[in-house]
Amino acid sequence: NDSKYLLLEMPMNYMPEYLDQIFYDLSVLGYKPVIAHPERNEEVIKNPDILYKWVKDGIIFQLNAGSLFGVYGNEVKRTALELVDNYLVQVIASDCHGTSKVGLEWLARSKRKLEEICGSYNVQFFTNAEYIINDEEIIYEEPTHFKSKSFWDMFNKLNFLKNGGNEQ
Secondary structure (H helix, E strand, O other): OOOOEEEEEOOOOOOOOOHHHHHHHHHHOOOEEEEEOHHHOHHHHHOHHHHHHHHHOOOEEEEEHHHHHOOOOHHHHHHHHHHHHOOOOOEEEOOOOOOOHHHHHHHHHHHHHHHHHHHHHHHHHHHHHHHHHOOOOOOOOOOOOOOOOOHHHHHHHHHHHHOOOOOO
């Protein structure tokens, strides 16, 4: 759309090792990557904090509206809520790949849900989408580090790290 923003989709089951290089190369070319639905990526589900450095570096992450309601499963829903809680996503979208009544309904529902979760901060998700369309600078909240809330989350994270970040 003749803008500096470029929508990218990561594989669902891993984060490419060369992602930092892609982000750097795109920035040198004048583009700002917008990463679609990080909450659905298996590595982000295991460790939402992996997005922290990229958000600090100005990478934009776009949440799927349906993720807030469990459309893609409970793990994705939990991860979506954690990303919102920690300011690790900046934009929300329908993921409908077009204009559909269903997509618009999810966006309307997500607006109410985000208002419940984060009060007036929810406006930023929709304002940022408009800024991207108009090729303007988006608003970032200062991200916070994700902290696991359960013993099993910490156990699984330790096991994941012990195995070099690989599944067994």
